[in-house]
Amino acid sequence: MAAKLIKGAEISKQIREEIAKEVQELKDKQGITPGLATILVGEDPGSKVYVGQKEKACSKLGIYSERIDIPADTSEADLLDLVKKFNHDPKIHGILVQLPLPKHIDASRVIYAIEPDKDVDCFHPVNVGKLMIGTGRFFPCTPNGIMEILKRSDIPTEGKHVVVVGRSNIVGKPIANMMLQPPPGGNATVTLCHTGTKDLAAFTRMADILIVAVGKPKAITADMVKEGVVVIDVGVNRIGKTAEGKAILTGDVDFGSVQEKAAAITPVPGGVGPMTITMLMKNTVEAARGLAVGSKQ
Ligand code: NAP
Numbered sequence: 254m255a256a257k258l259i260k261g262a263e264i265s266k267q268i269r270e271e272i273a274k275e276v277q278e279l280k281d282k283q284g285i286t287p288g289l290a291t292i293l294v295g296e297d298p299g300s301k302v303y304v305g306q307k308e309k310a311c312s313k314l315g316i317y318s319e320r321i322d323i324p325a326d327t328s329e330a331d332l333l334d335l336v337k338k339f340n341h342d343p344k345i346h347g348i349l350v351q352l353p354l355p356k357h358i359d360a361s362r363v364i365y366a367i368e369p370d371k372d373v374d375c376f377h378p379v380n381v382g383k384l385m386i387g388t389g390r391f392f393p394c395t396p397n398g399i400m401e402i403l404k405r406s407d408i409p410t411e412g413k414h415v416v417v418v419g420r421s422n423i424v425g426k427p428i429a430n431m432m433l434q435p436p437p438g439g440n441a442t443v444t445l446c447h448t449g450t451k452d453l454a455a456f457t458r459m460a461d462i463l464i465v466a467v468g469k470p471k472a473i474t475a476d477m478v479k480e481g482v483v484v485i486d487v488g489v490n491r492i493g494k495t496a497e498g499k500a501i502l503t504g505d506v507d508f509g510s511v512q513e514k515a516a517a518i519t520p521v522p523g524g525v526g527p528m529t530i531t532m533l534m535k536n537t538v539e540a541a542r543g544l545a546v547g548s549k550q
Contacts, residue, residue: 256512256514256515256518259518261519261524261527262527264406265398265528267405268535269314269534272531273313276316279538279542286315286541287538288316288344288345288537288541289307289319289346290321290345290347290348291304291350292350292351293321294323294324294350296325297353303530306530307349310531310534311534316537323335332354333362336348336350336363346543347373348368349374350363350367365377370543373533374536375392375393376393381427385430387435390539390543391536391540393427394528394529394530394532394536395528395529395532396428398528399485400431402519403462403483403485406517410440410462413442414441414443414444415439415443415444416457416459416463416464417445417446418447418457418463419446419466419467419468420445420446420447421466424466425445425447426445429445454477457473460478460479460482461482463482463483463484463485464487465484465486465487465506466487466488467488467505468489470488470503471506472488473505473506473507474507478515483516483517484506484511484517484519485519486520486525487504489504490502490505502521504521504524506518508520
């Protein structure tokens with residue numbers, strides 16, 4: 254039987270409606286307009302699209318946004334100055350520096366420079382550490398989107414065996430962490446796989462919930478999953494272009510064959526993807542709310 258399709262795009266739309274109401278409430282009751290600054294260094298076409306989508310989302314939800322595009326040869330010192338300026342700007346509650354950065358700039362130094370209370374991507378070591386010990390206020394956007402997708406699809410994680418494939422700092426490690434936290438965390442038993450894992454299929458076959466973030470099309474095939482598994486495909490791989498020049502996207506999971514065995518699965522596109530920017534908006538509102546309830550800023 255074909256799997257239930259988990260429609261991230263619809264869930265994302267629903268959450269955005271909730272965020273728009275929260276934004277209005279913050280404006281009406283506290284006189285605060287949440288503000289997001291995005292900094293784009295260079296001309297990477299993919300990054301330009303992402304930054305544009307973030308700006309558009311802000312404008313639709315009533316969030317103030319400031320976008321700074323600077324040339325690829327901007328010095329690290331100038332970028333750090335810009336970050337510091339936004340750290341002290343009361344109109345700005347969230348700062349996002351679009352990655353990847355040009356090679357001459359040390360991305361960690363830039364991330365470390367962002368005031369943790371404004372780190373809406375949740376990449377700063379302070380926020381990563383808080384996530385790890387279960388005291389985080391911000392959650393990284395894509396992993397938080399996955400948690401929300403499961404929650405709103407009535408798929409419990411408690412007591413489940415969650416297998417994560419991929420150990421990036423952006424997806425694999427944080428989602429594994431969020432899944433193993435006690436409630437309101439996932440409270441799941443977690444296995445984290447990577448290229449050093451011997452016999453990957455032996456682990457993926459044990460998964461009740463399989464989360465795949467490797468960046469390789471068809472990395473997971475039907476013989477690697479058990480009947481009734483829930484599959485979250487985070488991968489976004491560009492495998493060509495349509496006649497109109499639009500990118501053709503596919504995930505990391507062989508959707509056609511895996512959906513025959515799975516109980517539920519996220520499609521690509523339209524699964525996890527739309528959740529990421531939505532959760533960024535949520536973090537920006539959360540950052541602004543932090544000010545409202547008297548954070549140190
Ligand atoms: P990444 O930094 O490239 O990390 C990939 C991870 O997968 C690494 O830990 C790597 O292991 C592991 N891996 C690669 N091939 C593997 C294999 N055959 N078996 C087991 N593990 C393997 O990737 P990422 O940033 O997490 O992104 C992963 C995918 O998700 C990409 O397609 C990306 O575009 C997509 N993504 C989507 C969203 C969204 O909003 N939907 C957000 C972020 C990323 P090693 O550590 O051992 O090298």
